[in-house]
C-alpha cells in the first residue's frame with residue numbers, strides 16, 4: 001500500500017490514489033471511473049435517506065465510508081484530467097467569494 005503522510009494534503013491523496021489504482025489494477029477508463037463514482041454517490045444517498053427517513057443508528061460510520069469512496073473516485077477522476085484539486089478548489093472559492101445566489 002502507498003505511504004500516506006501523517007498530515008496529507010489533497011495533492012498527497014491524489015498521489016496515493018494514483019499509486020493505489022496502479023497497484024490494485026483498478027479501473028483506468030475514466031468513463032468507467034465516472035460510473036463507479038456515480039454508484040458511490042448513490043450509496044451515499046442511501047445512507048442519507050436511511051438517516052433522514054428512519055434515523056437509523058450507526059449511519060455515521062456507514063456514511064463516512066461512502067464519503068471516503070466518493071472522495072477517492074473524485075480524486076481518481078481529477079488525476080485523469082490532470083487537475084490539481086487543491087488549486088481547483090482554491091480558484092473556485094475565490095470565484096464564489098464575490099458571487100451571490102438567490103434562492
Ligand SMILES: [Mg+2]
Nearest residue numbers: 040043066069
Ligand atoms: Mg461504497
